[in-house]
Amino acid sequence: MPESAIRVTVLGDSIAAGNPGWDPNPALREREGDNPESQFQFWAARRDPRLHFRNCGVGGETVAEIAARFDESVPGADVLVVQGGINDIYHGLSIEQAATGLEAMVRRGLDLGLGVVVTDVLPWNRGWPEAEPKIRRLNALIAEFAAAAGVDVLPFHDTLEDPDLPGRMKPEWTADGNHPSVEGHRRLGELAFHLPRDWETRA
Numbered sequence: 001m002p003e004s005a006i007r008v009t010v011l012g013d014s015i016a017a018g019n020p021g022w023d024p025n026p027a028l029r030e031r032e033g034d035n036p037e038s039q040f041q042f043w044a045a046r047r048d049p050r051l052h053f054r055n056c057g058v059g060g061e062t063v064a065e066i067a068a069r070f071d072e073s074v075p076g077a078d079v080l081v082v083q084g085g086i087n088d089i090y091h092g093l094s095i096e097q098a099a100t101g102l103e104a105m106v107r108r109g110l111d112l113g114l115g116v117v118v119t120d121v122l123p124w125n126r127g128w129p130e131a132e133p134k135i136r137r138l139n140a141l142i143a144e145f146a147a148a149a150g151v152d153v154l155p156f157h158d159t160l161e162d163p164d165l166p167g168r169m170k171p172e173w174t175a176d177g178n179h180p181s182v183e184g185h186r187r188l189g190e191l192a193f194h195l196p197r198d199w200e201t202r203a
Contacts, residue, residue: 010057012082016057022038062088074109089131099138120138125177126176169184
């Protein structure tokens, strides 16, 4: 790996994994698809070749389940991307507890000296309209704790929200109403992803 490489761990659920077009687990790719372009990481790395991603996304996981994999996911990383929350909403779990769990991962990453960013939660076409106020509430809590911790929020929600259909992704930006399409991941990687804003000065 070149000396200038920036090692980025993305810890999250199916959005991080790239489902339904990709999965970091080779045993699951036969089911999920084998198109590496179905990851926002692919497009972010193409834009900035210094980025070397470790995809630690597992489909279907809640924030607590994602957090349980923290210690195995961060060794060797320079930057941590924390992503999750939609499965807590799907299962009717506490939005406040999901936010607390995401914040705990952010703060653990900072305590380790990592550069840290957190994503907000995408619109959910198949869960609309019932899930929309819950997503907006969770995203507000993410913005609050991120500001308090001094980390950036990657604007996944607004990058894929259809301006003509609030609370939903544009049809061409979603593969199935739940997950981004390749075009959706391209937008996330090219438009929404960025390193911590102080990265160039601290690195």
